[in-house]
Amino acid sequence: MIEKRYIELMNKELDGANTPDESAALRSFLASSEEARRMYDELRGVAGMFAAAGEVTPPRDMKRTIMAAIAGREAFRGARRAERRRFLDVLTVLTPRKRVACSFAAGAAFGLAALIILLRAMPQTGELDRKDLYGTLAGRRGAEDVIASESVSIETADVSGRVTARYLDTSLAVALDLDAPQEIEVVLSPAGRLPVEGFGAPSCGAWDIRTDTAGVAFKAASGCNFTVTFRDEAGAHPPVNITVSSGGVRIFEHTIVQGRK
Amino acid sequence: MNEVKLDNKAFDSIVEEYGKAIFNAAFRIVNDYEDAMDITQNTFIKVYERLDRYDPSHDIFSWLYKIAVNEAITVARRKSRTVELGDETCVQFRNPETEYMQNETSAHLQRALMELSLDYRTVLILRHFHGLSYEAIGGILGIPEKTVKSRLFTGRTLLRNSLLAMGYTP
Numbered sequence: 001m002i003e004k005r006y007i008e009l010m011n012k013e014l015d016g017a018n019t020p021d022e023s024a025a026l027r028s029f030l031a032s033s034e035e036a037r038r039m040y041d042e043l044r045g046v047a048g049m050f051a052a053a054g055e056v057t058p059p060r061d062m063k064r065t066i067m068a069a070i071a072g073r074e075a076f077r078g079a080r081r082a083e084r085r086r087f088l089d090v091l092t093v094l095t096p097r098k099r100v101a102c103s104f105a106a107g108a109a110f111g112l113a114a115l116i117i118l119l120r121a122m123p124q125t126g127e128l129d130r131k132d133l134y135g136t137l138a139g140r141r142g143a144e145d146v147i148a149s150e151s152v153s154i155e156t157a158d159v160s161g162r163v164t165a166r167y168l169d170t171s172l173a174v175a176l177d178l179d180a181p182q183e184i185e186v187v188l189s190p191a192g193r194l195p196v197e198g199f200g201a202p203s204c205g206a207w208d209i210r211t212d213t214a215g216v217a218f219k220a221a222s223g224c225n226f227t228v229t230f231r232d233e234a235g236a237h238p239p240v241n242i243t244v245s246s247g248g249v250r251i252f253e254h255t256i257v258q259g260r261k
Numbered sequence: 262m263n264e265v266k267l268d269n270k271a272f273d274s275i276v277e278e279y280g281k282a283i284f285n286a287a288f289r290i291v292n293d294y295e296d297a298m299d300i301t302q303n304t305f306i307k308v309y310e311r312l313d314r315y316d317p318s319h320d321i322f323s324w325l326y327k328i329a330v331n332e333a334i335t336v337a338r339r340k341s342r343t344v345e346l347g348d349e350t351c352v353q354f355r356n357p358e359t360e361y362m363q364n365e366t367s368a369h370l371q372r373a374l375m376e377l378s379l380d381y382r383t384v385l386i387l388r389h390f391h392g393l394s395y396e397a398i399g400g401i402l403g404i405p406e407k408t409v410k411s412r413l414f415t416g417r418t419l420l421r422n423s424l425l426a427m428g429y430t431p
Binding site: 007008011014015017039042043045046047048049050051052053054055056058059062063065066067069070073 | 269272273276277280281284285288289294297298301302305306309310364366367369370371385388389390395410413414417418420421424425430431
C-alpha cells in the first residue's frame with residue numbers, strides 16, 4: 001500500500017509542481033518500492049497518452065459556419081432593432097410643436113383613463129349608504145345592525161319624496177329623498193336632543209347645513225338625497241320630527257316614531 | 262455597441278485562433294462530434310454578444326474556456342440523463358473513429374475518460390489536453406486550486422485504473 005502523500009508527490013511531479021526537495025524525496029521513495037515505481041510509471045503513461053492522443057479534427061468549415069451563424073443572428077437582431085426604430089421614427093418626423101401636442105394628448109388620454117379606472121373602482125353610492133357619511137364616528141357606525149326602519153311618504157304640491165328613519169344600535173340615521181321645484185328647508189329634530197354625528201349627501205349640488213342641540217336644518221336647491229345620523233349611545237330610539245318649508249312657509253310636518261306609522 | 266463588436270475581422274481572428282481548442286475541449290467532455298460543434302458555435306455566439314462586457318485586463322482565452330466548458334458540462338449532464346452509455350455508444354462518431362481521432366490511443370483514452378465523472382473528466386482534459394495551470398482551471402470551473410489538485414490526482418488514478426481494466430497498459 002502506497003502512502004497518500006507519495007501518490008500526491010507522484011502527481012505533482014507529473015505536473016512539474018514539486019520543489020527540488022519533494023522531487024528528491026519522491027525519487028528516494030521510488031527507489032525503495034517496486035509497487036510505487038510501477039504506479040508512477042503507469043501514471044506517467046496516462047499523462048503521456050494525452051500528448052500522444054493529439055487533437056480531434058473539427059469540421060473544415062467550422063469557422064465559416066460560426067461566422068455565418070453570428071451574421072444571421074446579427075441580421076435578426078438588426079431587423080428587430082429596425083422595427084423598434086420605425087415605431088419611434090414616427091416621433092422624429094413630427095415638428096417640435098406637434099411632438100409637444102402629441103405628448104400632451106397622450107398624457108391627457110392616460111390621465112383620463114386613470115381617472116375612469118379610479119372612479120369605477122370607487123364604491124357606488126346610493127340611498128342610505130352610510131359609508132358616505134362624513135366623520136369617523138359615522139363611518140364606524142356603518143357596521144351597526146339596523147334594529148328598525150320607519151318610512152313616511154311626502155306628496156304635496158311643493159315637495160314629494162320619502163323620509164326614512166333607521167334605528168341602529170347606538171345611532172339614528174335619517175334618509176331623505178326629496179324632490180322640490182324650489183329651494184326647500186328641512187329641519188330634523190329627534191326627541192332627546194341627540195347630537196348630530198354626520199351628514200351624507202351623495203346627490204346634492206348645494207346645501208346649507210346648520211346644527212344645534214335641537215337638531216339639524218339644511219337647505220336643498222332641488223331634488224336631493226340626504227342622510228343625517230344622530231348619536232344615540234343609550235339606544236333610546238326617540239321619535240324624529242321632520243319639517244319641510246319653502247319660502248318661509250311650512251309645507252310638511254311629520255313625526256316618525258319607532259313601531260308606529 | 263462596443264467598438265470590438267463592430268470589428269468583425271478581430272472576431273474572425275479570435276475564432277481562427279481558439280476555435281479548434283474550444284471544439285476539442287467540448288468534444289472530449291461530451292464525446293459527441295455534432296454536440297461539440299454546437300457547443301463551439303454557441304460559445305462564440307455568446308462571446309460575440311457579450312463582447313461589450315469583456316474586461317480586456319482578463320485573458321480572453323480563459324473567458325472563452327469558461328463559457329465553452331459550462332456549455333459542454335450542461336450538454337453532458339443533459340445527455341447523461343437521457344442516454345445510457347454502453348460500450349457501443351461510448352465513443353460517438355459519424356464515421357470510423359480514425360476519421361476524427363488521430364490514433365487508437367486517442368480512442369482508448371476517450372473511452373476511459375467517459376468512464377469518469379464529469380468533475381474528474383473536465384479537470385483532466387483542461388490540464389492535459391490544454392496544459393492549463395491549477396489556478397487557470399480553478400478560475401474556469403469556479404473551484405479552489407486545492408479542489409483542482411484533488412480532482413486531478415484522483416482523476417488520474419481512476420483513469421489509470423479504467424485503462425488497466427480495459428486491458429490497456431498505459
